[in-house]
Amino acid sequence: MKKIINDPATVVVDALRGMALAHADLLEVRYDPAVVVRADAPVPRKVAVISGGGSGHEPLHGGFVGRGMLDAACPGAVFTSPTPDQVAAAVARTDGGAGALLIVKNYTGDVLNFETAGELAAADGVDVRTVVIDDDVAVKDSLFTAGRRGVGGTVLLEKIVGAAAERGVDLDGCEALARRVVARVRSMGLALTACTVPHAGEPSFTLADDEMELGIGIHGEPGRRRVPVGSAEEMVAALLDPVLEDLPFQEGDRVLLFTNSMGGTPLIELYLAHGIAERLLVERGVVVERRLVGPYITSLEMQGMSLTLLKLDDEMLELWDAPVHTPALRWGV
Amino acid sequence: MKKIINDPATVVVDALRGMALAHADLLEVRYDPAVVVRADAPVPRKVAVISGGGSGHEPLHGGFVGRGMLDAACPGAVFTSPTPDQVAAAVARTDGGAGALLIVKNYTGDVLNFETAGELAAADGVDVRTVVIDDDVAVKDSLFTAGRRGVGGTVLLEKIVGAAAERGVDLDGCEALARRVVARVRSMGLALTACTVPHAGEPSFTLADDEMELGIGIHGEPGRRRVPVGSAEEMVAALLDPVLEDLPFQEGDRVLLFTNSMGGTPLIELYLAHGIAERLLVERGVVVERRLVGPYITSLEMQGMSLTLLKLDDEMLELWDAPVHTPALRWGV
Amino acid sequence: MACTAESVAEALRAVAAVVVEHREELIRLDREIGDGDHGENMARGFTALVSKLDEVPSSPGGVLRLAATTLISTVGGAAGPLYGTAFLRAATSVGDVADLDGPAVAAALRAALDGVVARGKAALGDKTMVDALTPAVAAAESVAVTGGGVAEVLGAAADAAEMGADSTVPMVARKGRASYLGERSAGHLDPGARSTALLLRTLAGRAR
Amino acid sequence: MACTAESVAEALRAVAAVVVEHREELIRLDREIGDGDHGENMARGFTALVSKLDEVPSSPGGVLRLAATTLISTVGGAAGPLYGTAFLRAATSVGDVADLDGPAVAAALRAALDGVVARGKAALGDKTMVDALTPAVAAAESVAVTGGGVAEVLGAAADAAEMGADSTVPMVARKGRASYLGERSAGHLDPGARSTALLLRTLAGRAR
Ligand SMILES: Nc1ncnc2c1ncn2[C@@H]1O[C@H](COP(=O)(O)OP(=O)(O)O)[C@@H](O)[C@H]1O
Ligand SMILES: Nc1ncnc2c1ncn2[C@@H]1O[C@H](COP(=O)(O)OP(=O)(O)O)[C@@H](O)[C@H]1O
Ligand SMILES: [Mg+2]
Ligand SMILES: [Mg+2]
Numbered sequence A, B: 001m002k003k004i005i006n007d008p009a010t011v012v013v014d015a016l017r018g019m020a021l022a023h024a025d026l027l028e029v030r031y032d033p034a035v036v037v038r039a040d041a042p043v044p045r046k047v048a049v050i051s052g053g054g055s056g057h058e059p060l061h062g063g064f065v066g067r068g069m070l071d072a073a074c075p076g077a078v079f080t081s082p083t084p085d086q087v088a089a090a091v092a093r094t095d096g097g098a099g100a101l102l103i104v105k106n107y108t109g110d111v112l113n114f115e116t117a118g119e120l121a122a123a124d125g126v127d128v129r130t131v132v133i134d135d136d137v138a139v140k141d142s143l144f145t146a147g148r149r150g151v152g153g154t155v156l157l158e159k160i161v162g163a164a165a166e167r168g169v170d171l172d173g174c175e176a177l178a179r180r181v182v183a184r185v186r187s188m189g190l191a192l193t194a195c196t197v198p199h200a201g202e203p204s205f206t207l208a209d210d211e212m213e214l215g216i217g218i219h220g221e222p223g224r225r226r227v228p229v230g231s232a233e234e235m236v237a238a239l240l241d242p243v244l245e246d247l248p249f250q251e252g253d254r255v256l257l258f259t260n261s262m263g264g265t266p267l268i269e270l271y272l273a274h275g276i277a278e279r280l281l282v283e284r285g286v287v288v289e290r291r292l293v294g295p296y297i298t299s300l301e302m303q304g305m306s307l308t309l310l311k312l313d314d315e316m317l318e319l320w321d322a323p324v325h326t327p328a329l330r331w332g333v
Numbered sequence C, D: 001m002a003c004t005a006e007s008v009a010e011a012l013r014a015v016a017a018v019v020v021e022h023r024e025e026l027i028r029l030d031r032e033i034g035d036g037d038h039g040e041n042m043a044r045g046f047t048a049l050v051s052k053l054d055e056v057p058s059s060p061g062g063v064l065r066l067a068a069t070t071l072i073s074t075v076g077g078a079a080g081p082l083y084g085t086a087f088l089r090a091a092t093s094v095g096d097v098a099d100l101d102g103p104a105v106a107a108a109l110r111a112a113l114d115g116v117v118a119r120g121k122a123a124l125g126d127k128t129m130v131d132a133l134t135p136a137v138a139a140a141e142s143v144a145v146t147g148g149g150v151a152e153v154l155g156a157a158a159d160a161a162e163m164g165a166d167s168t169v170p171m172v173a174r175k176g177r178a179s180y181l182g183e184r185s186a187g188h189l190d191p192g193a194r195s196t197a198l199l200l201r202t203l204a205g206r207a208r
């Protein structure tokens, strides 16, 4: 394992220190428990939008803290859900009197820890709502499993709900909007290489030189199947087809297309994949109204990509375009 | 080699198509010859700021095209200088009557191709100036070699000169400013892993599991020496010390610190390294006024990082803060 | 043999040592069908607990409550809230008696299991820690009703937990991260079931 | 034996085939002390030239000029402007005569070398294509003054270029990307010197 770290046990805190220095104008970082908070929190009478999860997916979530997106992020250990006291501290620090919306990616650990945190915060008299996002079509949805994972759609959800909260939409409105986004967003990813969690010291799985894992999760969880590496054209189609079929997205639908790098895939390949995805969508009559291309929800140094499609309505479109000022997304300000 | 590509021979053009779709509001892409141009070019009476170089360093340079930075970028084949006709086309397309400044990284191929292009453009009656950037302290500067390479400082140079041109500074002023930036910026990088150029199909070099290449160039050119991998603390010091000594940077100096990923290093490690670099600078009494952290000048999927320090003056500081609106850097608008 | 606050604390220190010792094994098991952090999570949590135990609460229930809150705020992942809930329910079950007997321990284990199921909604056969804990509780109860002491109760629980953990190998996971693997999860030992068995075996060893 | 526009074009088509054939070798050499693109750059440029030669210009000079502009706009890297300049100067040197003789070829080679040196500023011993081209020109000139024809001139040039290329192996690079390696560049054949030798050997073969 070759990594730019001092000690696997302190990676998250060490990285938070650097992040705090890099973005002192936008963020305040607290360490015990670890929480990343927007610099001007709490914002009076604004719904606090809070998320969190294991570290190693940067910029998610800390990189999305700031005006127009998240009020706070709770970074767990690498690939490990944060603990309830982190979430409770985030709520306490950002509650402006209008309640808090917790955005939780659907993993057992995240759900259970946020659930406990919600109980703690409710006991403190804060109106807390939880929205679970489960946009990964690679995993079969079933009552008898942990269900679908939350992946790329999380970024879009945080941006859109964050914009609504910034405009003064109340907790009921934010929650309803969040559920609408969850209902309309779908993703799928693939991995060309595995990543190595610092405390594990070895790659999470092994792929042959000509194999890729189709339907990979963001913690290196396996997906639908292991298949031979194909051309970019084939890879993009292998992601896009299941995503399109699932909702389904149809001719005439207006969408936001999010082409995401798993971390180790260079931008040149990502743009190349994005171009193919847009062309395939145009061929099916799906209208790409907005796009996001880059490494926004990653798995450490894993090579691979994911595609996320959100079926836009006018309100979501407007909220997507609304100003945002965070380390990782910034426009309109 | 596992990459998201269709054909090594068409990677650059295929990626440009995706980039054009992703950023249609900011850019226009021309293909024969390949040039990325800001959407509103030519801007009347503004100096055209143009750069270019081999592809595979994305977002450099195409990701820096837009208001307040570059008017055009000329993407060569992967890791291969662009050709003179690309540069000449960029000049012709962006010349607003105030001349053009060519920003050239100091590599023999880039220098020769831009030189030829400059001659072509001058023959067309455009006032063209060339500024060569050579900020990499890993390579010994000598009259008897190709000299130092242009690396991370290029990003800062393009931002600052781009802002000046946007404000209406004339060609003489832009050229003088550019030379001042070049005189005050220094960088050094290291690689933990090699990258694979698509048409080569194999990694550019091999490093043992416990080795890193100190002083790496952005095309995988070797640097000062191959050394055992150390802690992040040691790695950052190994980059920072030669950079500080070279100019030298001294107590009380105000600097911009740019912590760059070579592409494959995840953000969590980069923030961690950035935190160490800032602390070491504070310990030496160097004042970090601004910072940039991210993958801005990369070597495909190479894991590693570089540090760049620019000794700021008031004018540079103001120009750094000035609005910029490009795919990769965006603020103030 | 007494089962006081101090002896429970001592037993939990021993658990911490065992968890740290098996850290890599649990990581490896979790890498096979999860995300490879279970050993790290447990080691982090129990190490934190050891330093909290510098001051031992006055009752066994107090020690279990301290374990619960510490694990909840340091383990993270799925295991954190699940083990945390287990200890919390166990603490509530034992109340503030000063010295636990066999039936009290069996009842505490039952409460722990109920807490895990309430929180995680896993059933027997879902390939989770529930598959280790369920037979452990049954065994503990049958020993306790026939008059077994703490050592016998925990010994029976540990034996059953180990068999229960082993029984997860052929199972197809239906809960937690391993469920994403579907059929591919069969053939692997569930890391949480393994850590439950380790924990009970260590407690049993200390009760002797 | 004639050295007309058509035969120069045919010789350049042969060069293209040889360059494509040696693409991997040149990539490998450039990976050792450069950035691994020389074979790709040359193959791209000469392949482009072949398609431009569907219409052959009317004089050898015209063919060389077409080669120059094509290579300049398709090769990129250091080799593009250097080979481009070489062909451009050679074209100027031969003017618009219809059939080249030995002395004309030798003079064209001299002009090419002068162009490469003017552009790249490399001296003998810097471990570049100049180390292949310089002895090639000297050999070509000495054969030409003693009445050698095109085939003899090019044959001597190719022999000398191959020896010159080989002489780059022990050299420490002082120009181009290999110079970053310093002492570590010794022990490797310079890719540009190798491509120059390949080019001259192929031209010599066609002149026979
Ligand atoms: N719903 C659940 N009910 C009971 N136990 C569960 C459940 N989900 C997961 N587990 C247990 O948690 C273990 C994994 O813990 P850990 O690796 O620490 O958390 P994570 O899966 O979040 O990375 C599994 O091996 C399993 O025994
Ligand atoms: N200044 C120079 N003068 C002459 N030849 C040079 C010079 N610099 C580089 N070369 C030649 O160019 C070759 C490399 O070409 P190529 O790999 O295509 O370009 P790049 O180095 O830009 O990748 C070297 O092997 C060397 O022979
Ligand atoms: Mg986990
Ligand atoms: Mg090159």
Ligand SMILES: [Mg+2]
Binding pocket: C030, C034, C035, C036, C037, C038, C077, C177
């Ligand atoms: Mg786990």
Ligand SMILES: [Mg+2]
Binding pocket: D030, D034, D035, D036, D037, D038, D077, D177
């Ligand atoms: Mg090269």
